[in-house]
Amino acid sequence: MLENRLKQILLKVKKKVFTGNLGNTLSTFKGTGLDFSEIKDYVIGDDVRTINWKSSAKGLGVKVNLFNEERELNIVVAFMTNGSINFGTKRIKQEVMAEVLGFLSYSSLKNGDNLTTIFFDEKLEKLFKPTKNLGLIEDTLKYALELNPIGKRVDINSFCHFVNSSLKRKFLIFLIGDFYEDTDLSSISHKNEVYALIVRDRFEENPQFGGDLSLVDPVTLDEDNLSLDKSSISEYRKLIKEHDENLYEHFLMHKIKYGKIYTDDDVFVQISQILKG
Numbered sequence: 001m002l003e004n005r006l007k008q009i010l011l012k013v014k015k016k017v018f019t020g021n022l023g024n025t026l027s028t029f030k031g032t033g034l035d036f037s038e039i040k041d042y043v044i045g046d047d048v049r050t051i052n053w054k055s056s057a058k059g060l061g062v063k064v065n066l067f068n069e070e071r072e073l074n075i076v077v078a079f080m081t082n083g084s085i086n087f088g089t090k091r092i093k094q095e096v097m098a099e100v101l102g103f104l105s106y107s108s109l110k111n112g113d114n115l116t117t118i119f120f121d122e123k124l125e126k127l128f129k130p131t132k133n134l135g136l137i138e139d140t141l142k143y144a145l146e147l148n149p150i151g152k153r154v155d156i157n158s159f160c161h162f163v164n165s166s167l168k169r170k171f172l173i174f175l176i177g178d179f180y181e182d183t184d185l186s187s188i189s190h191k192n193e194v195y196a197l198i199v200r201d202r203f204e205e206n207p208q209f210g211g212d213l214s215l216v217d218p219v220t221l222d223e224d225n226l227s228l229d230k231s232s233i234s235e236y237r238k239l240i241k242e243h244d245e246n247l248y249e250h251f252l253m254h255k256i257k258y259g260k261i262y263t264d265d266d267v268f269v270q271i272s273q274i275l276k277g
Contacts, residue, residue, distance in 0.1 A: 005095065006142055013102040013137075016268040017110060039063050073113040073172050074130070076163075077104050079144055080177030081121040082154040083218030089203045090264040097176045097199050098144035099267045102137060104174050109134045116171075119143065120159050121152040153181070153219045160187045167192075178204075183247055189254040196251060196258040197274065205240050207233055 039055055042062035055063035079101055085093040101117070108115045109132060117128035117140045125147075128140055154177060163173070164187060173188065174195045185194055212227050226232075251258045259274030261267060 002145055005145060009099050009102050009141060010138060013106045017106050039065060074169055075108045075113050076116045076118060076171050076173045077101055078118040078120055078173065078175045080154045080175055081119060081125060081147060081149050081152050082177060083150050083152050084178055084180055086149050086218055088201045088263045093178060093199050093201060093263060094149060096263050096267060098141055100176050100197055100261060100271060101144055102141050103268060103271055105137045105140060122155040122158055124162055150218055151221055156181060156183050160185065163188045179247060183250065185256055186254045189256050194256045196256055198260045200260060201263045206237060
């Protein structure tokens, strides 16, 4: 079963990337990475945004930072492992997230970029080191499909600490998860270009059930017996909406691009639309 799903995703990814334009969309980011080179005197025509105010304040004239433009991208795809991704009415969210990972990885490597793949929960779970080898995609997809998320919890603060302490250059970072946890990516968004790809099932946001239920929390594994009526379901929907509105407000405030992919969506089409903005 796992091997069949792996082959299906690999075939879909290769076919869509070759016949679609996702690779071309990613290539538009080229040249946005800047590597500091030196400080020089300001001349008319220099970008005022590169003025080094600290050096200029020394009274030796206006100084600007000079950068070398990077021609290839440094890309990180982060698979955020939470117990809640083991759910789906059409497809399991974990499988959809694996497909998202496959599309981004294949497009990146097809463009000749450096790809780092991270699996993260409360800590670094698995790191696939920077590579340009297309053959590695099968390994990362297999890992994404095989991992057991039950009982695991995403810690965004730990992830940001890992990024800031380990990734010294500017990166294009794609986070894939369902983003139900408290999320603050401000500490990594000022230096890196960050995308948040939210994978959800429509049933989670708009449940169509009621009555007496016995539920198990996929993160804490706590069991609870609930009696749900129209009022409690309405309140639940309201809480989800408020959570997402706060999430989007945070993303907009810190210039983090984002988009939602549902388990019944065409993943390739949704990713393409998100990247095009």
